Amino acid sequence: MAERIYVFKRFERFWHWSQAGLIMFLMLTAFDIHGTYTIFGFEKAVAYHTIAAWSLIGLWVFAIFWHFTTGEWKQYIPTTEKVVAMIHYYSVGIFRNEPHPFKLTQLRKHNPLQRLAYLGIMLCVGPLIWVTGGLYLFYDKWAAWGFGNLPLEWVATGHTIGAFMMLAFLIAHVYLTTAGHTPMAHIKAMITGWEEVE
Amino acid sequence: MRHSFTRAALLLCSAGWLAATGPALAEEAKAEPKPLKLTTTADHTKFKQLQKVFNSGPEVTKACLECHTEAAGQIHRTKHWKWEYLNPETKQTLGKKTVVNNFCISIASNYASCTSCHVGYGWKDANFDFKSEENVDCLACHDTSGNYKKPPGFAGNPVVKDTEFPPGSGKIIKGIDLSKIAQKVGKTSRDTCGACHFNGGGGDGVKHGDMDTSLAAPTKELDVHMDAEGLDFTCGTCHSTSSHDVAGSRYTPTAQDKQGARIRGKADKGNPATCVACHGNGPHKKEARLNQHATRIACQTCHIPAIARGGIATKMTWDWSTAGQRDAEGKHIVRKDAKGRITYESRKGDFTLAENVKPEYVWVNGQVTYTLITDKIDKSEQRTKINTLGGSATDGKSMIWPVKVFRGSQPYDPVNKTLVTPHTAGNDDTGYWKNLDWDKAITVGMKDSGHPYSGKMEFLKTEMSWPITHMVAPKEKALGCVECHSKDGRLAGIQGIYIPVRDNNKLVDTAGWAIVFLTLLGVFGHGAMRIVSSRKHQAKEN
Numbered sequence: 001m002a003e004r005i006y007v008f009k010r011f012e013r014f015w016h017w018s019q020a021g022l023i024m025f026l027m028l029t030a031f032d033i034h035g036t037y038t039i040f041g042f043e044k045a046v047a048y049h050t051i052a053a054w055s056l057i058g059l060w061v062f063a064i065f066w067h068f069t070t071g072e073w074k075q076y077i078p079t080t081e082k083v084v085a086m087i088h089y090y091s092v093g094i095f096r097n098e099p100h101p102f103k104l105t106q107l108r109k110h111n112p113l114q115r116l117a118y119l120g121i122m123l124c125v126g127p128l129i130w131v132t133g134g135l136y137l138f139y140d141k142w143a144a145w146g147f148g149n150l151p152l153e154w155v156a157t158g159h160t161i162g163a164f165m166m167l168a169f170l171i172a173h174v175y176l177t178t179a180g181h182t183p184m185a186h187i188k189a190m191i192t193g194w195e196e197v198e
Numbered sequence: 199m200r201h202s203f204t205r206a207a208l209l210l211c212s213a214g215w216l217a218a219t220g221p222a223l224a225e226e227a228k229a230e231p232k233p234l235k236l237t238t239t240a241d242h243t244k245f246k247q248l249q250k251v252f253n254s255g256p257e258v259t260k261a262c263l264e265c266h267t268e269a270a271g272q273i274h275r276t277k278h279w280k281w282e283y284l285n286p287e288t289k290q291t292l293g294k295k296t297v298v299n300n301f302c303i304s305i306a307s308n309y310a311s312c313t314s315c316h317v318g319y320g321w322k323d324a325n326f327d328f329k330s331e332e333n334v335d336c337l338a339c340h341d342t343s344g345n346y347k348k349p350p351g352f353a354g355n356p357v358v359k360d361t362e363f364p365p366g367s368g369k370i371i372k373g374i375d376l377s378k379i380a381q382k383v384g385k386t387s388r389d390t391c392g393a394c395h396f397n398g399g400g401g402d403g404v405k406h407g408d409m410d411t412s413l414a415a416p417t418k419e420l421d422v423h424m425d426a427e428g429l430d431f432t433c434g435t436c437h438s439t440s441s442h443d444v445a446g447s448r449y450t451p452t453a454q455d456k457q458g459a460r461i462r463g464k465a466d467k468g469n470p471a472t473c474v475a476c477h478g479n480g481p482h483k484k485e486a487r488l489n490q491h492a493t494r495i496a497c498q499t500c501h502i503p504a505i506a507r508g509g510i511a512t513k514m515t516w517d518w519s520t521a522g523q524r525d526a527e528g529k530h531i532v533r534k535d536a537k538g539r540i541t542y543e544s545r546k547g548d549f550t551l552a553e554n555v556k557p558e559y560v561w562v563n564g565q566v567t568y569t570l571i572t573d574k575i576d577k578s579e580q581r582t583k584i585n586t587l588g589g590s591a592t593d594g595k596s597m598i599w600p601v602k603v604f605r606g607s608q609p610y611d612p613v614n615k616t617l618v619t620p621h622t623a624g625n626d627d628t629g630y631w632k633n634l635d636w637d638k639a640i641t642v643g644m645k646d647s648g649h650p651y652s653g654k655m656e657f658l659k660t661e662m663s664w665p666i667t668h669m670v671a672p673k674e675k676a677l678g679c680v681e682c683h684s685k686d687g688r689l690a691g692i693q694g695i696y697i698p699v700r701d702n703n704k705l706v707d708t709a710g711w712a713i714v715f716l717t718l719l720g721v722f723g724h725g726a727m728r729i730v731s732s733r734k735h736q737a738k739e740n
Contacts, residue, residue, distance in 0.1 A: 033698075033699070034699065034702065035683075035684060035685060035699045035702065041678075041680055042678075042679045042680040042683050042684070042699065043678055043679040043680060046679065090724075094728060094731075095727055095728060095731035096731070097731070097732070097735045139487055139490055140486045140487050140489060140490035151696065152696045152698070153696040153701065153703075156696065156698050156701075156702075156703075157703045157706055160702070160703065160706050160707070160710065161706055161710070163710075164706070164709075164710030164711075164713060164714060165713075167710075167714050168713050168714050168717040171714065171717045171718055171721055172717055172720075172721060175721040175724070175725065178725070179728075
């Protein structure tokens with residue numbers, strides 16, 4: 001009989017799934033704006049993208065508050081422990097039916113690679129998108145804010161780079177959710193909060 | 199009780215009064231001529247000076263000047279009178295008297311025809327007296343009857359008696375009653391300005407594309423300000439006039455109006471005809487980002503989605519080089535398209551016309567340089583610009599403007615390397631429109647304009663740019679974002695600015711999609727390997 005651990009609390013699950021939905025919608029509208037395809041068309045896509053972006057900012061305000069008041073922020077402190085083991089597991093062990101090298105607990109619910117990946121997203125890709133996106137939103141205020149000489153091209157290109165990185169992350173992230181002890185284990189945990197551990 | 203009786207009696211009385219007087223009043227109103235609009239303090243039908251027979255334009259003007267003593271002097275100082283303008287920046291002498299265009303080319307030697315649009319009487323040759331007060335034409339602008347006409351060929355004079363014109367043609371031009379017209383003078387209107395400005399280039403809508411007779415009584419769709427059933431602006435509402443000098447100029451256009459909305463009492467020498475003069479520089483209330491756009495983009499660019507929208511085609515090209523063909527009997531040829539619009543005339547050459555034309559877009563800083571008759575031109579593959587609109591992304595005073603670019607080919611002197619001024623209109627042996635002989639026409643025309651002609655002529659490809667500012671659509675019909683924010687949008691040719699979508703970084707796109715593709719490949723490869731290996735393990739266990 002497998003052990004069950006309550007890993008993801010209610011707010012965390014709400015945060016995760018609303019963020020997932022918003023990010024996917026942002027992606028959809030982003031590449032519409034970018035001219036890759038036309039679903040809503042530039043004008044509407046910009047409007048929807050803006051609404052989704054503000055919603056996500058709102059969600060983040062709550063999430064940041066939650067992380068600090070609950071101490072959950074510590075889950076993202078990077079560690080080198082077992083990183084090599086994780087890389088070995090994903091590249092070799094997983095094909096040999098070897099056991100997962102990381103034992104999940106309530107205090108350490110992300111494996112070391114996850115920690116690094118999420119921290120990277122939060123410290124590099126996130127800020128890139130938010131800073132460039134924020135500037136984009138307030139394009140008309142640049143002169144008043146004292147950076148009228150900032151080239152729009154930099155901001156636009158930076159935002160696009162961020163989008164591609166986020167898309168690549170999204171693909172890898174979705175795939176790796178199937179790398180639990182059963183393919184659906186992680187996804188179930190993110191829905192119910194409970195993860196089965198061997 | 200008593201109260202209610204009184205009330206009933208009153209009611210009865212008033213009802214009876216209404217019944218008795220109502221129809222009578224209505225009949226009276228029918229019988230009376232329509233009352234004058236209460237927009238003036240003078241009823242010109244009551245002036246003794248105007249209650250007489252006028253046999254010529256100048257006679258009317260003399261009567262006008264008896265009261266309006268300074269009017270002629272004011273007119274004398276204007277472009278409308280002088281057809282001459284010294285551009286203070288470029289020091290070029292411009293004006294209709296001097297410039298050459300690629301429509302009917304030039305007024306030299308063609309005065310009697312062209313000056314039907316002059317605010318004067320009798321300009322038939324280069325010796326016209328510009329000091330004459332009585333030769334100022336008040337009626338051209340102040341007629342409200344709609345009957346005032348100045349047919350081409352009469353040097354700006356109206357025809358007061360039925361006249362056969364051209365002589366011997368059998369065509370009769372009806373004389374008009376100047377007395378009636380003089381008694382009905384009033385403010386200028388779209389009709390009076392339009393009599394000339396709608397018909398520039400020799401016909402309805404020919405020249406500008408954003409001005410044609412559809413603006414005489416436009417719908418809201420066609421022009422949100424001049425909308426005949428709505429705001430009903432006249433030309434003068436924007437081109438507000440001071441001492442008869444009408445604001446607005448194609449020689450020194452206001453590319454960018456930094457002054458904002460005009461407030462009474464504020465010292466202001468700016469152009470009152472700009473959009474900004476009323477709307478200010480931050481007119482977009484809901485979407486502030488559009489105000490940012492408006493710092494580089496002229497209002498007209500988005501708010502005039504197309505020109506020639508009123509059902510009247512504008513001329514887009516004019517090829518003089520094919521003029522001169524005759525049919526088997528030696529007569530002039532006229533060819534028309536399916537819609538009955540002339541596309542070829544022996545006397546003029548080939549035309550193309552178009553409706554609902556998307557303008558072209560260029561940086562405009564307000565400085566316009568003309569290629570004049572005195573300028574040397576090297577014939578090359580590139581079209582010669584008759585007028586060059588100055589402007590760039592970096593000069594700090596340019597805006598992106600819509601323009602109608604009119605392209606054509608016109609006579610040119612390859613020896614002197616200049617444009618030429620042919621004699622076209624005129625019922626004489628040398629007029630090109632009569633005899634189709636370029637050599638005679640150019641020789642006479644150049645003699646009149648006072649410039650040398652080598653005797654050799656070729657055709658030169660030219661273009662002329664006309665900034666667009668009329669036919670402003672309702673805001674719902676303004677251009678959508680995607681018109682420019684797309685790969686091959688309206689501003690595809692605009693240099694020097696970054697336009698999202700148009701200028702997406704190709705390297706970032708290629709690298710970005712490569713990373714996304716590689717990630718997908720890795721994910722699918724990894725997944726496939728996991729499936730294969732787990733099957734192996736299951737097989738082993740079994």
